[in-house]
Amino acid sequence: MLLNILLQIVQATDSATNVAQQANDPATQEYLTLSLWDLTLKGGVIMIPIALLFVIAIYIFIERYIIANKAAKTDSGFMTNIKNYIKDGKIDSAINLCRSNTTPMARLIEKGISRIGRPLNDITTSIENEGKLQVAKLEKGVTFLSAIAGIGPMIGFLGTVTGMINAFYKLSTSGNNLDIALLSGGIYEAMVTTVAGLIVGITAALAYNLVVSRIERVVYKLEAHATEFLDILNEPA
Numbered sequence: 403m404l405l406n407i408l409l410q411i412v413q414a415t416d417s418a419t420n421v422a423q424q425a426n427d428p429a430t431q432e433y434l435t436l437s438l439w440d441l442t443l444k445g446g447v448i449m450i451p452i453a454l455l456f457v458i459a460i461y462i463f464i465e466r467y468i469i470a471n472k473a474a475k476t477d478s479g480f481m482t483n484i485k486n487y488i489k490d491g492k493i494d495s496a497i498n499l500c501r502s503n504t505t506p507m508a509r510l511i512e513k514g515i516s517r518i519g520r521p522l523n524d525i526t527t528s529i530e531n532e533g534k535l536q537v538a539k540l541e542k543g544v545t546f547l548s549a550i551a552g553i554g555p556m557i558g559f560l561g562t563v564t565g566m567i568n569a570f571y572k573l574s575t576s577g578n579n580l581d582i583a584l585l586s587g588g589i590y591e592a593m594v595t596t597v598a599g600l601i602v603g604i605t606a607a608l609a610y611n612l613v614v615s616r617i618e619r620v621v622y623k624l625e626a627h628a629t630e631f632l633d634i635l636n637e638p639a
Contacts, residue, residue: 448561448595452554456602459550462543463609470540470616473506474623481627484511485634493518506536506620507627514631522635529628536624540617547610551603558599565592 480503487496493515500512513532517525569589 446561446565446591446595448557448564449598452557452561452595452598452602455550455554455557456605459547459554459602459606459609462547463613466540466542466544466613467616470613470620472504473536473540473620474616476505476507476623476627477503480508481511481630484515484631488515488518488634506533506540507624509536510624510628511631514628514635518635522632525635526632529631533621533624533628537617537621540620544610544613544617547606547613551606551610554602554606555596555599558595558597558602561595561599562592565589565595568592 480499483499484496487493487499496515497512500508500515510529510532514525514529517528566589569592
């Protein structure tokens with residue numbers, strides 16, 4: 403029994419040595435080098451949901467970032483014109499100016515103008531509610547980026563676990579032939595899904611923070627313009 407075990411260890415060592423010698427052979431290096439696409443295919447079926455999550459994350463990031471950028475753009479003379487219209491009593495002109503602008507800030511000011519004549523607390527409340535609505539529109543879908551940042555690595559780890567189980571199962575059914583190449587091949591194939599999952603998770607986390615920081619800038623501008631609008635209403639006639 404002990405002799406058989408020693409023979410298997412010697413055979414495994416010789417096999418590993420032969421593999422290493424072949425890897426150093428320039429004639430065989432081109433066959434041992436795997437491309438990124440080859441590694442992706444080695445990940446198996448579990449790479450499909452990981453790839454889908456990556457595509458979804460990139461789409462949400464680009465779409466939300468573009469919208470946030472558009473929302474952050476403001477006309478430097480917008481509030482000046484609004485102030486002049488209100489002071490001159492041209493409420494309809496002020497509302498038309500807001501409607502000609504598609505930014506969240508314009509929607510916010512339009513809501514406030516439409517409430518002119520009511521108590522200041524009512525105007526303030528309506529502006530706050532409109533602000534919350536505009537921010538909710540900007541944040542639409544952003545939570546998916548946060549979810550993907552957590553789910554991606556977990557799916558990758560699941561693929562690694564199932565791959566390791568498969569590798570050891572093949573090793574157990576190989577009989578008395580201890581094949582190190584079979585085991586190591588199964589392990590590196592299983593690890594591919596972990597790497598892919600981490601890439602998706604890191605990408606989604608970065609995308610989430612970039613979009614959120616951009617939205618926070620828009621929120622700051624909304625608050626600043628809402629305060630400016632209320633100051634206009636509080637100015638003595």
